[in-house]
Amino acid sequence: xxxxxxxxxxxxxxxxxxxxxxxxxxxxxxxxxxxxxxxxxxxxxxxxxxxxxxxxxxxxxxxxxxxxxxxxxxxxxxxxxxxxxxxxxxxxxxxxxxxxxxxxxxxxxxxxxxxxxxxxxxxxxxxxxxxxxxxxxxxxxxxxxxxxxxxxxxxxxxxxxxxxxxxxxxxxxxxxxxxxxxxxxxxxxxxxxxxxxxxxxxxxxxxxxxxxxxxxxxxxxxxxxxxxxxxxxxxxxxxxxxxxxxxxxxxxxxxxxxxxxxxxxxxxxxxxxxxxxxxxxxxxxxxxxxxxxxxxxxxxxxxx
Ligand code: NAP
Numbered sequence: 370x371x372x373x374x375x376x377x378x379x380x381x382x383x384x385x386x387x388x389x390x391x392x393x394x395x396x397x398x399x400x401x402x403x404x405x406x407x408x409x410x411x412x413x414x415x416x417x418x419x420x421x422x423x424x425x426x427x428x429x430x431x432x433x434x435x436x437x438x439x440x441x442x443x444x445x446x447x448x449x450x451x452x453x454x455x456x457x458x459x460x461x462x463x464x465x466x467x468x469x470x471x472x473x474x475x476x477x478x479x480x481x482x483x484x485x486x487x488x489x490x491x492x493x494x495x496x497x498x499x500x501x502x503x504x505x506x507x508x509x510x511x512x513x514x515x516x517x518x519x520x521x522x523x524x525x526x527x528x529x530x531x532x533x534x535x536x537x538x539x540x541x542x543x544x545x546x547x548x549x550x551x552x553x554x555x556x557x558x559x560x561x562x563x564x565x566x567x568x569x570x571x572x573x574x575x576x577x578x579x580x581x582x583x584x585x586x587x588x589x590x591x592x593x594x595x596x597x598x599x600x601x602x603x604x605x606x607x608x609x610x611x612x613x614x615x616x617x618x619x620x621x622x623x624x625x626x627x628x629x630x631x632x633x634x635x636x637x638x639x640x641x642x643x644x645x646x647x648x649x650x651x652x653x654x655x656x657x658x659x660x661x662x663x664x665x666x667x668x669x670x671x672x673x
Contacts, residue, residue, distance in 0.1 A: 398451035412666030492527025498640025529553035566605030578622035608632030
């Protein structure tokens, strides 16, 4: 051995040495090369001292069934599922948790005794992020969710399950807002922009403000911050509110800038990302996730 590294010890993680004995997990999506999931998973495996490794798999639309069959055949222990595959993955697993069934989407697949079990951890991850980022619980809170896509639906269900007193959904397409609000049962309703002022917790769950190859969604060629104002009246933001943006690239979105300027507490989307990854680690390994180590790793990466 000339590299200076020691050979791997079975069952122990040696970061430079994924080996024939290593357990593999990963993330599937398209695009996926930007994903922070492998970094979060590998930070957890390092901290736990497990000989596990996480990688990203680019899977095209239409190939999710074959990807999950490959997971089973190869003994890949777990997969995180990101856009655009969460609904397709729901249809391809053997069993789903109650949350994944109600959402019709899966963001975490585990291989248990040959069976693929699908779960949805975004909502629970969001609640953990709210707790850590703002020090509050959803119970008894008046909440407003902006958006009605997969992320918004997970948040709506999680808020209602956690005992929120009201979950108001505001979305560009009214029919989708109705369907999302229905997930909250008797505390859910479709709202209008002016409802923002009376909410205690505001969750931005659309891609508005997200930076991509073409610049920020809703900011380039769409009237800048006014893109938010087409959905809600941001002048209604005030101190005493907590505003969470699920977008984490950039960490400080236009929504959070506006909220902070008006005295509201703000929570970036990084927390939900970290905590849903921590929940995946717990589903896959049966061990308590080393959340602080995962936070440290991702903070180094995003502040690079
Ligand atoms: P999705 O299923 O495609 O839903 C997108 C939602 O945003 C829909 O309600 C859509 O409205 C609305 N929307 C899209 N473009 C809009 C625009 N220009 N103006 C107004 N509304 C617009 O997406 P998703 O999976 O829910 O993800 C939403 C965001 O959350 C993404 O940025 C994603 O990266 C982020 N996310 C973050 C985490 C995390 O861990 N932090 C987890 C999941 C998702 P219509 O219904 O009218 O089309």
